[in-house]
Amino acid sequence: MDHNHQDPSTGLLTKEFAEGLGQFMAFASNQETTLQMGKMYCPCPICQNRRFGTVRGVWKHLYSRGFMAGYKVWYSHGETDLMVNFGSISQQNNLDEVGEQQGGVDEHIGNVQMVEDRFRVEEPKFEAQIFFDMLDAAKTPLYDGCRDGISPMSSATRMMSIKTDYNLSEDCVDAIADFVKDILPEDNLSPATYYEIHVSGLGLPYQMIDVCIDNCMIYWRRDVVRTSCRFCGKPRFQETRGKSKIPYKIMWYLPITDRLKRLYQSKHTAEAMRWHGEHESNREISHPSDAKAWKHFQSMYPSFAFERRNVYLGLSSDGFNLFGRHRRQYSLWPVIVTPYNLPPSLCMKREFLFLTILVPGPEHPKRSLDVFLQPLIYELKMLWDYGVEVYDIASKENFMMRAVLMWTINDFPAYGMLSG
Structure with a gap:
């Protein structure tokens, strides 16, 4: 079925390909995964069993593009070498039923619809789009005429690295960031405070979770409001004169x-x-x-x-x-x-x-x-x-x-x- 699937004189499907396509869709549509999800891998030359598509969408792809080269045994659609050697009983039994469900091959799919289907892609959801926008922002120059590769994100990353390497306080980072912004040309995009540097990071989450001093438990989920250990009864926080509470031990997640x-x-x-x-x-x-x-x-x-x-x-x-x-x-x-x-x-x-x-x-x-x-x-x-x-x-x-x-x-x- 990976040979020419259309008659060059008429532009319609060849009889051999139409029969093979019907057998394939009958078999693939009745696999457990397809019945549960309503989707299957598309074996057209472009998708090459790497993309999921609806049953009807796979019909359209195979009708307009044919099958990928060399796809003789339908491994991605439930077939095995044993089935090929001895024949699949389910193919003939389910062929007519699936053909009725699909309404047959649509012979009136226009060229415009084929082109639109070929180039149709999904848009990233909001969370993924934020990441892509962040990558685009990384290409923004820190100021007009600056050296290639110098961006607000690269500056923030470098500053965070310096803070970590030399154990600088937030006040110290604020002072350094404000000084750097002042000496750069006007309208520069350099972060002016530690908060701006922190926000300009890669956006990966982290958690600081309090731990019992004897490692009996972590103060997490339902125990996050506890002030003492459920097992040994020891306090969660140190005794301090200030208002801020300081735990005895913290883990990073x-x-x-x-x-x-x-x-x-x-x-x-x-x-x-x-x-x-x-x-x-x-x-x-x-x-x-x-x-x-x-x-x-x-x-x-x-x-x-x-x-x-x-x-x-x-x-x-x-x-x-x-x-x-x-x-x-x-x-x-x-x-x-x-x-x-x-x-x-x-x-x-x-x-x-x-x-x-x-x-x-x-x-x-x-x-x-x-x-x-x-x-x-x-x-x-x-x-x-x-x-x-x-x-x-x-x-x-x-x-x-x-x-x-x-x-x-x-x-x-x-x-x-x-x-x-």
């Missing part, structure tokens, strides 16, 4: 959902996030997706595996002494999550090792590590059960992205501290 979204909002990574489902392994394990464990998971959860843009995650954690070889003992435990959708050349790069939790010291968390993992576990459960809407810049469409934690990577002492 950096949600992963927004960072996973941005992997699909960047042209540099959107297509690479589908690599795990599109590469050929040649019977060699060069990536976790080539292993039996990965394939077994996909066989157990076919609806998750069906959407190649769903995310497969790995988690790693270990502790280290913040002060190196100095005598002072301080145990800090970062928790890192990485997406394994990416090819081997990318998935182990620093940019894709997402720091999600910083377990504070100075004491070793020991078996309390699971207490600090609660926000991450909650977020992972939400991504598995419900997913989140994401804009894919490669296919110019919105889709529901889900995620799964495939495994954890630890040494044996840390392994004994994790309950999962």
Whole structure:
């Protein structure tokens, strides 16, 4: 069916192609995923089984464009080699029924409609549009005539880096920002205060969560209003003379959902996030997706595996002494999550090792590590059960992205501290 699908003399579908198209749609429309969602992958030469479309939309694409080259076995639509060798009984049984449901192939689709359908794309939702607007703002020059690459965002990023590296106070940053703005040409866009610098950042959320001094619990969700520990009864805040409350211990949590979204909002990574489902392994394990464990998971959860843009995650954690070889003992435990959708050349790069939790010291968390993992576990459960809407810049469409934690990577002492 990947040969010429239209008669050059009449412009209509050839009889062979029309029959094959009907058989394909009869078979694909009756697969469990299509019946549940009302959508299927489109195997036309442009979509190439990378984009979801409604059943009627796939009819139109295949009618006007034909099938992608080499698509003999309908792997993305429920067919297997066994079905090809011995024939699919469901094809003939359901052909007439589906033909009646679809009303047959529409032979009056005009050229204008075909062109409009070919170039139709979805617009990013509000949240994604904010990110794209931010990227556009990063190209705005700091002032007329400044050097290329100098923008309000780059200035804010550099200032935040200096503040962190030298542990500057907010008042000090305010003074420096105000001084820099004054000496630059008029009408410059340089941030004048620490607040403006903070707002000009990348917009990734973070949470500072209070922790019991003995690591019994975190003051989070239903416990956020408590002033003492539910288990040991020790107070949450230190005794101070001022009005501001200072907790004994704080953990940092950096949600992963927004960072996973941005992997699909960047042209540099959107297509690479589908690599795990599109590469050929040649019977060699060069990536976790080539292993039996990965394939077994996909066989157990076919609806998750069906959407190649769903995310497969790995988690790693270990502790280290913040002060190196100095005598002072301080145990800090970062928790890192990485997406394994990416090819081997990318998935182990620093940019894709997402720091999600910083377990504070100075004491070793020991078996309390699971207490600090609660926000991450909650977020992972939400991504598995419900997913989140994401804009894919490669296919110019919105889709529901889900995620799964495939495994954890630890040494044996840390392994004994994790309950999962």
